[in-house]
Amino acid sequence: MIQRWQKRKTQLPLVVLVFFVFIVSSILYNERNIQQIHQNHADPDPVDDHHPPSLKQASLLESTKALPVVLDRFSTCRSTVKYSGRKAGRAVDTQELDRPRGNGECDLFSGKWVFDNSSYPLYNESDCPYMSDQLACHKHGRPDMGYQYWRWQPHNCNMKRWNVAEMWEKLRGKRLMFVGDSLNRGQWISMVCLLVSVIPADKRSMSPNAHLTIFRAEEYNATVEFLWAPLLVESNSDDPVNHRLDERILRPDSVLRHASQWEHADILVFNTYLWWRQGPVKLLWKTETNGVCEEIDGLRGMELAMGAWADWVASNVDPHKKRIFFETMSPTHLWSREWEPESEGNCYNQKTPISDEGYWGSGSDLPTMHMVDKVLSGLSSKVTTINITQLSEYRKDGHPSIYRKFWETLSPEQLSNPASYSDCIHWCLPGVPDVWNELLFQFL
């Protein structure tokens, strides 16, 4: 299957790739839904992008070149050179240790989707007070409900049934934190929606959207939090709302900005992937004081960032005190011809999962997977992998497509061709991320 894809990939014309990059970037750059999470009171206008870039701040970088400045969205490279081959930190020991499994010998990530409308969905979309308008597909007009009714069935065992009371007991007195990009934010919202039903309204709270956003449940003295860190390391895209930028600049040797937030959590769930798929990124090393960036392709940039993250985990995590999870890449469904040859389209109007076992689409990059495998295998005593890629690959029906809030006004041209603006990256809720959380539940 994998080989089949590789063969196809080499035949992709350039124009298709350019279009892919366009779609991914227009969706990633526009994910400004987060205010909507807190919009219990009608507040239809997102307030971001309303702060005009301050010229003063932009020129500040110019005048303080002696110190490594904290990157923000106004940061620029004075010049850019090719990547020098420099590495950050120490190499993580990559010897393979026993990888912890949730359920004896059973591989929970290998299985199939089973239609089950008696136990799913695990919550109702409209009952979740923190639902995001980016993910509330039914509310935004999705007519078919099938995407809510699928249960993940591993081949050789059963998953423990989701149990909200048991989950709260696991979380009692603890901080559970999701760290990453909008896919991980979707999983965080899913987790909050899964958990919130048993918490009375006056015994819970949600902090305003920020770099770190916190859901708190008083009775359990527990929090479920989301930290915006799409590249894991410090970058110019660390503003949770304003990260629509022409170039990605990151510090491959600095996880500190984010680690200072996440280090206090008891259970951490990390992800990173799609932001590395938009072309080259620029490295600005901490010791570089003249604003000279090095350009590197996304995969190698991600490898450096994963290395910095792995170093942090290796030297800071005591597995008896902290649980660390890493979510593998979330697939996209941008080309329907990958599962239905000759067809033109994407996830729009897809109503059922793919049943072809082992199906693998272009949204899941194999070199990235191999790199992640390598990094994680060096950390296997400290990090549990939640391998969502294959199971989510089957779910071409699970994306919002046109059934979400869009913040840009859509042109008549776009409206007449729904596939042209469909979101085939994020996932409807209730839906696929609920199952990612059920998997997490198996390992806690």
Ligand SMILES: *[C@@H]1O[C@H](CO)[C@@H](O)[C@H](O)[C@H]1NC(C)=O
């Ligand atoms: C579940 O699906 C079956 C078959 O499609 C249908 O007959 C039944 O009414 C559904 N039940 C519920 C609770 O939606």
Ligand SMILES: *[C@@H]1O[C@H](CO)[C@@H](O)[C@H](O)[C@H]1NC(C)=O
């Ligand atoms: C969702 O709402 C329906 C009625 O609208 C109810 O029968 C069902 O139990 C609810 N499901 C959950 C998980 O709360």
Ligand SMILES: *[C@@H]1O[C@H](CO)[C@@H](O)[C@H](O)[C@H]1NC(C)=O
């Ligand atoms: C609540 O949990 C925090 C850790 O998240 C702990 O430091 C604190 O002592 C707990 N408070 C109570 C009253 O249990």
Ligand SMILES: *[C@@H]1O[C@H](CO)[C@@H](O)[C@H](O)[C@H]1NC(C)=O
């Ligand atoms: C995830 O599963 C795929 C097969 O579906 C496998 O190729 C890959 O190595 C796994 N990755 C990790 C990090 O476990």
